[in-house]
Amino acid sequence: MQIIFERSGGIMGLKSSLTLDLNELPLDQAGTLRRLLDEANFFSLTENPPTRPTPDGFQYTLTVVTDTISHTVRTSDTTAPDELHPLLHELSQRARTQGRLKA
Amino acid sequence: MHTHHSVFCITPPHMLQEIVRNGSSTQRDLALRTLITSEQMRGQRRAIKSVAAFMGTAITAGDKQRSVYDAKNDSQLPGTLVRNEGDPASTDPAVNEAYDGSGVTYDLYYDIFGRNSIDNKGLKLESTVHYQKGYDNAFWDGKQMVYGDGDEDLPPADRLFNRFTIALDIIGHELTHGVTQHEANLAYWDQSGALNESLSDVFGSLVKQYQRKQTASEADWVIGEGLFTSNVNGVGIRTMKAPGTAYNDPVLGKDPQPGHMKDYVRTIEDNGGVHINSGIPNHAFYITALELGGNAWEKAGRIWYKTLTDKLQERSTFQQACDLTYEAASELFGANSLEQQAVKKGWSEVGITVGGDAPTGCLSAILGVFGISARAEK
Numbered sequence: 001m002q003i004i005f006e007r008s009g010g011i012m013g014l015k016s017s018l019t020l021d022l023n024e025l026p027l028d029q030a031g032t033l034r035r036l037l038d039e040a041n042f043f044s045l046t047e048n049p050p051t052r053p054t055p056d057g058f059q060y061t062l063t064v065v066t067d068t069i070s071h072t073v074r075t076s077d078t079t080a081p082d083e084l085h086p087l088l089h090e091l092s093q094r095a096r097t098q099g100r101l102k103a
Numbered sequence: 104m105h106t107h108h109s110v111f112c113i114t115p116p117h118m119l120q121e122i123v124r125n126g127s128s129t130q131r132d133l134a135l136r137t138l139i140t141s142e143q144m145r146g147q148r149r150a151i152k153s154v155a156a157f158m159g160t161a162i163t164a165g166d167k168q169r170s171v172y173d174a175k176n177d178s179q180l181p182g183t184l185v186r187n188e189g190d191p192a193s194t195d196p197a198v199n200e201a202y203d204g205s206g207v208t209y210d211l212y213y214d215i216f217g218r219n220s221i222d223n224k225g226l227k228l229e230s231t232v233h234y235q236k237g238y239d240n241a242f243w244d245g246k247q248m249v250y251g252d253g254d255e256d257l258p259p260a261d262r263l264f265n266r267f268t269i270a271l272d273i274i275g276h277e278l279t280h281g282v283t284q285h286e287a288n289l290a291y292w293d294q295s296g297a298l299n300e301s302l303s304d305v306f307g308s309l310v311k312q313y314q315r316k317q318t319a320s321e322a323d324w325v326i327g328e329g330l331f332t333s334n335v336n337g338v339g340i341r342t343m344k345a346p347g348t349a350y351n352d353p354v355l356g357k358d359p360q361p362g363h364m365k366d367y368v369r370t371i372e373d374n375g376g377v378h379i380n381s382g383i384p385n386h387a388f389y390i391t392a393l394e395l396g397g398n399a400w401e402k403a404g405r406i407w408y409k410t411l412t413d414k415l416q417e418r419s420t421f422q423q424a425c426d427l428t429y430e431a432a433s434e435l436f437g438a439n440s441l442e443q444q445a446v447k448k449g450w451s452e453v454g455i456t457v458g459g460d461a462p463t464g465c466l467s468a469i470l471g472v473f474g475i476s477a478r479a480e481k
């Protein structure tokens with residue numbers, strides 16, 4: 001399973017992105033991500049809910065690819081369902097720290 | 104109705120009319136719909152304005168009403184009320200910065216432009232601090248200001264951002280998004296979005312200069328000073344004085360802002376580069392203010408404020424902003440006044456001529472919708 005995450009916008013208008021292959025992650029980390037996807041009911045979330053852009057808000061694009069399905073959700077901090085927030089936070093955190101490690 | 108990005112690009116009406124005349128039936132439908140929608144928006148705004156003018160007679164100048172909430176690292180807005188107008192200072196610096204910063208912003212708008220809060224009717228100024236965890240951002244959600252704590256969740260050596268209330272101009276920036284929403288209501292994409300962004304930087308910077316009692320030449324014109332930790336090679340997130348030079352850092356990259364139309368960035372990221380191309384109108388304001396000297400809020404600020412409240416429309420372009428600030432300068436200070444000449448110079452230094460025909464920036468997107476491939480865009 002692959003997770004492709006992208007965060008854009010924000011007051012700086014900077015983009016950060018992250019691609020994770022769950023098979024290559026330590027078991028506990030892959031488990032956490034699978035649980036967060038489950039709890040968010042990710043595969044039944046609407047792909048592209050209509051939203052008016054929020055000034056300086058982040059926009060998130062999250063794609064999950066399995067052997068059988070590929071699903072993309074576009075969302076924001078103010079429109080994301082409550083259950084999706086922990087996953088967005090986990091991925092944002094990883095994207096931020098990954099950027100630091102590269103430097 | 105705002106889901107289809109491309110159709111809401113700023114397309115010159117004559118082009119749409121051309122498509123209505125000569126396009127295929129599908130192209131005609133799309134063009135017609137776009138024309139009708141923009142006419143409806145103009146009508147609506149006129150109606151809203153006349154109601155507001157009528158109501159305005161019954162409204163007396165209000166005191167500022169501030170409320171600061173604590174999201175306690177969660178995403179629920181507004182969170183728990185922690186400080187109301189008149190309450191003593193908190194022990195939490197973020198709470199006090201949000202309270203004091205929205206106060207100074209209110210004061211600039213009231214003292215200089217005679218505006219009573221975000222809606223000019225005394226709307227309560229609401230701010231939420233400690234939004235989420237490791238949230239390196241601030242935004243306006245349509246009703247209130249929201250601030251994250253930066254990288255507080257990372258080890259100090261990895262942190263790039265401090266809390267977002269630390270910079271007064273960021274508070275002025277967010278609150279101004281509310282003012283813009285109640286006035287020109289500039290659509291948040293492409294050039295109208297970049298103008299929306301620029302106005303927030305302009306008035307955010309004026310709030311900082313007003314608090315510091317600085318003249319245009321004394322001010323640093325940096326947006327978000329103090330926001331970066333010492334791990335970042337940069338002075339702030341943007342600079343109106345020299346767009347493109349605010350930061351150059353191994354992790355964050357280089358400040359991507361242009362300061363001239365020749366470097367206009369065409370992108371679909373960030374709603375069409377609203378935080379990137381805002382460098383162009385930002386620099387036009389800076390040049391105008393510097394040219395006029397003294398406190399930037401006295402003349403340049405008044406011209407831009409009049410343009411924001413009386414002239415700009417939902418889908419205004421850079422060219423229109425240039426022409427309308429020029430018009431506002433004439434109405435405020437007289438035709439051919441020094442002020443009007445300074446406005447002309449400000450825009451000309453970023454490559455936009457009064458009465459000219461600057462590119463609108465999203466021609467290719469709109470042509471794509473109609474199935475036509477763009478030739479040269481400039």
Ligand SMILES: [Zn+2]
Binds near residue numbers: 055276
């Ligand atoms: Zn903004």
